[in-house]
Amino acid sequence: MKRLRISLTAQIFLGLILGAAFGCFFPDFGSQLKPLGDAFIRMIKMIVVPLIFSTLVIGIAGTGDFKKLGRLGGKAIIWFEVASALALIVGLVVVNVLQPGVGVSLPAIGAAAGANAAATAQSFSISMHLLNIIPANIVEACVKSDMLQIIFFTCFFGVALAHIGEKGKIVVECCRGIAEAMFKVTHIQMNICCAKLFENYK
Template sequence: MTSATMNGIDVVRPRKPWYRLLYVQVLIAIVIGAIIGWLFPDFARNDWIKALGDGFIKLIRMVIAPIIFCTVVSGIAHIQDARKVGRVGVKALVYFEVVSTFALIIGLLIGNLVKPGAGLAAKPDPAAVAGYLKQASEQKPVDFILHIIPDSVVGAFAQGDILQVLLFAILFGFAVLALGKRAGALPGLIDETAHAMFGVIAIVMKAAPLGAFGAMAYTIGRFGPQALGNLLGLIATFYFTAALFVVVVLGLIARIVGFSIFKFLAYIKDELLIVLGTSSSESALPQLMEKLERLGCSKSVVGLVVPTGYSFNLDGTNIYMTLATLFIAQALGFDLTLKQQIVILLVALLTSKGASGVTGAGFITLAATLAVVSPTLVPGMAIVLGIDKFMSEVRALTNIIGNGVATIVVSAWEGELDRDKLNAGLGRQIDTSDIETAITTD
């Protein structure tokens, strides 16, 4: 049995059967998709199978922009002190930079200790990565800053660019805040619109198992188990490093704040499995924001930290960039000096900030990092080109976990973390397996 509160009254609901739980359905779909892709690769490579995964992600992305807008505007509009927005933003950015640095350092340490690329003696084909290098060279820091400013408000929503929508939402939120009583029913209307958008998400999420099946079947069918080949060592090392970062670094941060990282992982298991099945952290963004609010984080902090974190707090991408850079250097026989590795760390701190603003995110930012450290390393990207897909899932998983922890930390830092809700949510005293239920009872 599980409990929930409706109009101040505790309501006891029977626990759902296991086969109706979303994360169970997604997990089963992932396993079936992997088996189909392995046994029937020709069928799994069918465009219609691929469309299942792509279509689900598009359904999620179509409502991300309005959800971000409504959540941020609502959060700012209900703030009595306008200075709080700037204070929360500064705290979030400080946290992002500190934790991102730890992620980069761990990637460098593990890469130097394990040396996954040593002895590979690879001879890559530079033509295979020419397109990625071209995109990376075109993404200059000043271009990234200017890209945050949309050509038009409508264009920002049409393209679904999170940073552009976030910028307009912040400006609009301050404008509503400045109107005061003249804003009338506008803040309430925005709140109700946000609830409606989460209702759309609840409907779309029913298709999550189908999307996860299509994405996993197509991936295995196209690349096959043999795609791992000689690069299994890099994949295993990256998986281990990401797990080490989550358990040790994020686990220590969670312990300092006063919660268990393992209980938090169990709390967002639905979202993690959706990310695993779709290889896209954006596919779980709306549900993550909803769950963090129900976990006791204030709406204003959630609305500012989560969207910003998707561009400025990419822990998984940071680990990938330092580890992959060392792997490529080792595979090509380059012995990077301490100075060069420090340069990798500093450059990656900058290039990772644009990871969500370009196509091919992690792989293109890797090209940008290699080009600055040593142009001779860039052709080595062809070595990891074939397995990048198998590492993208872990990048996305680490990123979403990092952003969830960051939101709780900043909420606690601001003194706006409801400890009772936090303990109840992580203690599984409240049923969070169905977002639609929470939306209809709020």
């Protein structure tokens, strides 16, 4: 007898559809499942920092050829700009067609809150924004999950590893093991959170 199974990707999409259906048609029951959703989000968040750090180190220090690294960086910037433009287009189309939030009355912002928002906007500057990208303490940046600061530090760390040669390969291989472990953790998380609809039978 043939094995009947659903791939993990299909289970994830099926879970998304079922979650939306329960939220739409059974909101009371859906609200009772919120702790499970919060647990899933926390499980995903806990692997973000080590995954980004290890994969960036591998990508930068593991390349070895800085010319090749520059080409990869240029392609990454192009892909980032294209993806950002597509996301912006999709957002504008959805907002103008579906008009989410229309008819919803929000409470008026108090005078104090408005003054604070104005002061914050006034004090914001590009130089401060760029300065905040540089972490004063990388451990604090990891605790706060400040991705820009983590990426900034990791890029410098990866370049330094590439420059020290053979001594840096040990750290690169360690990061490679961390990355593989994090991908395995992600796979385990998805298998735990996605219900097994079909079991394998011979």
